[in-house]
Amino acid sequence: MSTIQLGGAPADAPPKPTFPWLIVPPAATLILLFGVPLALVFAVSFASRGTYGGIEWAFTLGNYTSIADPLYLRIFWRSLWLAVLTTVICLLMGFPLAYVIARAPTRWQGILLFLVIIPFWTNFLVRTYAWMFILRSEGLLSTVLSALGLTHEPLPLLFTDAAVLIGLVYGYLPFMVLPLYAALERLDPSLIEAAWDLYARPFQVFTRVVLPLSKPGVIAGCVLVFIPSLGAYVTPDLLGGARSMMIGNLIQHQYLVVRDWPFGSALSFVLMAGVLAAVLYYLRAGGARSL
Amino acid sequence: MDEASTDASIVMREVTKRHGDTLAVDRLSLTIRKGEFFAILGPSGSGKTTTLRLLAGFEQPDAGEIIIEGQPMQGVPPNRRPVNLVFQNYALFPHMTVAQNVAFGLEMKGLQAAEIGPRVAEALEMVRLAGKQDRLPSQLSGGEQQRVALARALVNHPAVLLLDEPLGALDKQLRLEMEVELKALQERVGITFVCVTHDQEEALTMSDRLAVMHHGRLLQVGTPEEIYTAPASAFVASFIGVSNSLPGRVQAIEGQRATVAVEGIGLVHAPACTGLRAGTPVLVTIRPERLHLSRDPATDGYQNQIAVRVAKAIYSGNEMHYLVTLPNNLTWKARVPNADGTAKRFHAGESAYLKWRTTEAVLLPE
Numbered sequence: 142m143s144t145i146q147l148g149g150a151p152a153d154a155p156p157k158p159t160f161p162w163l164i165v166p167p168a169a170t171l172i173l174l175f176g177v178p179l180a181l182v183f184a185v186s187f188a189s190r191g192t193y194g195g196i197e198w199a200f201t202l203g204n205y206t207s208i209a210d211p212l213y214l215r216i217f218w219r220s221l222w223l224a225v226l227t228t229v230i231c232l233l234m235g236f237p238l239a240y241v242i243a244r245a246p247t248r249w250q251g252i253l254l255f256l257v258i259i260p261f262w263t264n265f266l267v268r269t270y271a272w273m274f275i276l277r278s279e280g281l282l283s284t285v286l287s288a289l290g291l292t293h294e295p296l297p298l299l300f301t302d303a304a305v306l307i308g309l310v311y312g313y314l315p316f317m318v319l320p321l322y323a324a325l326e327r328l329d330p331s332l333i334e335a336a337w338d339l340y341a342r343p344f345q346v347f348t349r350v351v352l353p354l355s356k357p358g359v360i361a362g363c364v365l366v367f368i369p370s371l372g373a374y375v376t377p378d379l380l381g382g383a384r385s386m387m388i389g390n391l392i393q394h395q396y397l398v399v400r401d402w403p404f405g406s407a408l409s410f411v412l413m414a415g416v417l418a419a420v421l422y423y424l425r426a427g428g429a430r431s432l
Numbered sequence: 433m434d435e436a437s438t439d440a441s442i443v444m445r446e447v448t449k450r451h452g453d454t455l456a457v458d459r460l461s462l463t464i465r466k467g468e469f470f471a472i473l474g475p476s477g478s479g480k481t482t483t484l485r486l487l488a489g490f491e492q493p494d495a496g497e498i499i500i501e502g503q504p505m506q507g508v509p510p511n512r513r514p515v516n517l518v519f520q521n522y523a524l525f526p527h528m529t530v531a532q533n534v535a536f537g538l539e540m541k542g543l544q545a546a547e548i549g550p551r552v553a554e555a556l557e558m559v560r561l562a563g564k565q566d567r568l569p570s571q572l573s574g575g576e577q578q579r580v581a582l583a584r585a586l587v588n589h590p591a592v593l594l595l596d597e598p599l600g601a602l603d604k605q606l607r608l609e610m611e612v613e614l615k616a617l618q619e620r621v622g623i624t625f626v627c628v629t630h631d632q633e634e635a636l637t638m639s640d641r642l643a644v645m646h647h648g649r650l651l652q653v654g655t656p657e658e659i660y661t662a663p664a665s666a667f668v669a670s671f672i673g674v675s676n677s678l679p680g681r682v683q684a685i686e687g688q689r690a691t692v693a694v695e696g697i698g699l700v701h702a703p704a705c706t707g708l709r710a711g712t713p714v715l716v717t718i719r720p721e722r723l724h725l726s727r728d729p730a731t732d733g734y735q736n737q738i739a740v741r742v743a744k745a746i747y748s749g750n751e752m753h754y755l756v757t758l759p760n761n762l763t764w765k766a767r768v769p770n771a772d773g774t775a776k777r778f779h780a781g782e783s784a785y786l787k788w789r790t791t792e793a794v795l796l797p798e
Contacts, residue, residue, distance in 0.1 A: 334490055335523035339537035339584070340511045349536075353527045 186406035194400030204407035213391065213408075217415075220387040223302065223377075224370035227309040231317040231366045232359065234310070239321035239358070240351075243328070254322065257315050269308060269379045276304050276380065300382035308376040313369060317362040324358025325351075360424065367423075368416055388412050440499075441466040441592055441624040442487065447496035449482055456482040458648035459496070464592075469618045469625045471635035474645035475671070480628045483645070484594050487626065488517045501591045511540070515592040516585035520600060522577045524569035530556070530580050531565035537588040555587035558617070575606050582614075586621060593618075595627040599634060611637045632672050636660060644668045666796050669717050676764040677717040679798060682708050690795060692716055696760030700736050702793035715796040722792040723766040725754060725778060726785045734787035740764075742778045752777055756786060 186204055189197045208214075242253045260268060275281045278295040286292045298304050328351065336346045352359075374389030381387070386394075388408065395405030442464040449457040457479045464470045474480040485491045486498060489510035498505040501514055516537070524533050531552055538548045556562050559579035569577055578598065585593055598614065599607045615638045618625045629635050635642045636656040643653045644667075652664040663669035666677065680694035690704040692714060702716050724734060731737055743763060744755040747770075754766045766786065770777075778784055 329521070329523065331519050331521060331523040332525060334488075334510070335517075335519055335525070336536070336540075337490075337510045338488055338515075338517045339588070340540035341536075342511060342540075345540060350525060 182406045182409055185403055186410050188403045190401045190403050194402075196402055201403075204404045205411070207404065208407065208411055216386050216391050217388060217411075219302070219385070220371055220373075220389075221415075223305060223309065223387065224367050224373075226306060227313060227370040228317075228363050228367045230306070230310050231314050232363060235314055235317035235321055235362060236359075239318050239325050242318075242322050243325035244330075250326070254319075257318050260315065265312065266375060266379075269312075269375055272304075272308050272311065273299060273379060276307070299380065300384055302381065302385045304380040305373075305377045305385050305387070308380040309370050309373055312373075312376060313366040316365040316369075320361035320365065321355065321358040324355040324361075328354050363423070364420055368420065371416055371419075372412060439466050440464070441468075441501060442626070443497075443499040444483075444486075445497045445499075447483075447486060447493045447498060449479075449486060449491060449493050451482070455479075455648045457486065457493070460648075460650055461496075462643060462650060462653065464624060464626060465641075466624055467622050468640040469615060469627070469638055471639035471642035472626065472628045472645060473630070473632060473635040473642050473671070475630055477647075478645040479648035480630075480645050481596060482648075484517070484596055484626065484628045487592070488515060488594055489513045514590055515594055516588055516590040517594040517596065518578075518581045518585050518598055520596040520598075522569075522581040522601075524577055524580055524584070526569055529566050529568060530561065530572070533569065533580055534565075534584045534587050536584065541588070551587055555583040558586070558620075559583045574602055575610065578602065578610065582617070586617075586623070590623065592624045592626060595625060597629055598627060599629075599631070607634070614638055636672075644671060646671075662794060663717075663796065666715055666717075666798070669715075669794065669796060674717045674719050674794070676720060676723070677715045677796075678758075678762065679713070679715055682710050682712045682714055684710060689790060690714075692795070694760070697738060697758065700738075700793070701790040702795045703791060705795050705797075707797065708795070713798040715798050716793055717796055718788055718793045720753075720765040720767040722788055723764070723768075724787040725756070725766055725768055726787060729785055731787070733789070735790045736788050736793070738786045740784055740786045742780055742782045742784055745778055745780055754778060756784070758786075 185196055187200050187202070189199045189201050189203070191197045208217075238257075242250055242257075245253060273280075276299040277283070278297055278299065280299070282298065283292070283296040286296060287294075298307075332350055332354070333346055336350045337343075341349060371387075372389050373387055374393060377385055377387040377390050378393075381390075392405050392408045392412070395401045395408060440463050442462070444460055444462045447457055447460045448455065460479075460483065472480045472483060482491065486493055487500070489505065489508060492507070503514075505513065525536065528536070534552045534555055535548050538551060543551075552565070553562070556565055559582050561576065561579055561583065564572065564576065569580065572580065578601075582598075595614075599610050602610060611634060614625075614627075618638075627635075627638065636659075639656060641653065641655055642659060644651045644659065646667050652659060652668050654662075659668065659672060663672055663674065669677070678692075678694045678697065678700065680692040680700070682690055683693045683699065684691045685704050685708055688704055690702055690708055692700050692702060694700055694716070700716055708714070725742075726732075729737070729739075738758060740756040740758055742754055743757050746753040746755075750770055752768045752770055754768065756764050756766055758764060764786070
């Protein structure tokens with residue numbers, strides 16, 4: 142074997158050094174800390190709830206069939222459209238921002254990217270509490286708007302779907318901006334000039350050249366925003382309250398309040414399957430080759 | 433200048449463009465005729481690329497006027513100008529096939545698919561790329577990418593084709609072939625070509641006329657022969673490949689011939705140019721390939737002769753390149769054909785006589 146390799150290897154292509162054992166620590170970590178608990182949750186999803194909230198190992202599909210209840214379907218539906226809306230708004234807001242950063246002078250790019258990730262320096266929970274202060278009826282937003290004479294009565298924003306949407310967009314916008322920036326920064330400016338020179342109007346330059354060439358960034362950004370939005374828990378809990386529940390809150394409710402672990406596990410797996418299906422469909426439709 | 437406008441493709445009047453504190457283009461006035469291959473030659477930072485971008489419409493002049501095909505270009509964006517640019521790095525759209533790249537301009541103009549197809553095929557035929565229409569740019573060689581860029585511009589039948597260092601990214605062999613091919617292509621399509629380059633050989637080979645730029649200013653405009661044989665300034669002379677010069681003062685002028693006194697050397701002769709008087713400081717310049725090197729002090733038909741020492745002898749295939757030291761310690765280059773065999777070669781340290789005919793020298797005002 143080794144003699145064949147020695148004789149057959151082209152002189153100008155030395156074998157690349159590979160260190161296969163380097164994947165052992167992360168693989169072990171993933172199997173122990175992710176694979177095992179996931180398998181447990183999967184097993185529990187087919188068990189039954191005990192009388193006092195424990196787990197009874199009696200096989201049943203009942204946890205999955207009871208998800209079809211309109212009450213739960215409505216929560217799934219709300220989660221889905223809130224996640225889709227969050228993704229779309231993040232894309233619409235993030236694209237111009239990423240474009241401006243990518244086209245800024247090099248020394249400005251670092252500063253602007255730094256500003257984008259500054260929110261990560263503060264705990265997400267704390268920042269969400271801050272949004273409660275901004276959004277509540279006598280809060281900052283309401284006060285400012287009435288001081289400007291735009292509204293005349295307190296704005297009941299907190300504990301609505303709109304509040305959840307604001308919180309989700311706020312929380313996940315950087316996850317959209319960073320991959321978009323990475324894609325746009327690589328875009329050769331002379332391609333934009335070439336399209337312009339070849340009679341394309343600014344809008345056509347965008348749709349025919351800028352957008353197709355930044356597709357990998359759009360796909361990555363959308364996946365990175367959509368997945369955590371769909372499973373969001375803290376934001377809808379604090380800003381949506383009981384009226385604007387999402388799947389994450391429902392799962393938490395089943396585990397900690399109702400103490401129905403098997404049903405909570407089934408919900409988790411349906412959510413995971415849904416995310417997987419949505420992302421696979423999206424990647425196929427969007428051309429995963431360009432990733 | 434206006435009487436020329438009937439056959440003028442491009443007229444630039446007093447065009448000025450600033451980039452921050454630097455004058456990228458400084459009061460440039462230039463007329464480019466319809467159907468000519470015009471080269472703009474200059475070192476990097478000379479403003480030649482800015483001039484091209486002003487013509488393409490990517491930049492607007494701070495002052496002055498640009499007229500293309502009789503139309504003032506003030507405020508006209510690139511997509512509404514009758515010009516197309518071949519970019520230095522070709523700027524082919526990487527996500528489109530060769531055919532889609534070439535069809536782009538026609539599509540943006542709103543032509544029907546039935547009309548676009550044949551015109552794309554014709555353009556690809558013209559640059560000898562028929563059969564490669566379904567490849568992606570990344571699957572093509574550098575030379576092929578360059579020809580796609582040409583087809584993508586020419587398919588639109590622009591009034592003017594702008595080329596930014598079109599051969600800069602190609603290796604030497606391919607560059608020489610493309611010089612000939614570009615020139616032939618330009619003659620065939622009859623479109624005005626404006627080509628920016630820093631390579632004097634490229635500019636001389638391809639162009640009908642050329643302009644030499646330096647520090648944002650136009651130094652000289654003329655045919656390759658005019659520029660080559662009669663450079664108007666020391667910069668043009670050195671940029672066009674004349675590296676030998678002697679500073680001196682005019683001593684006498686007799687008809688077509690000026691006699692120049694050079695300190696440390698004596699008297700040399702050169703053809704007189706206009707505006708010379710006795711006492712005028714001048715540069716006597718001469719090309720390395722016009723010099724003759726001999727061991728024999730006899731003048732044998734050369735009117736100028738200086739005793740020199742060979743500092744360096746470099747074998748370069750068909751020629752010997754010599755660096756010789758003059759009595760006033762200036763170093764000159766001489767290029768001598770190798771046809772005469774090894775016996776006549778000089779070696780470093782040897783004494784020799786440098787000779788040239790008066791008509792081969794050029795006098796430049798200093």
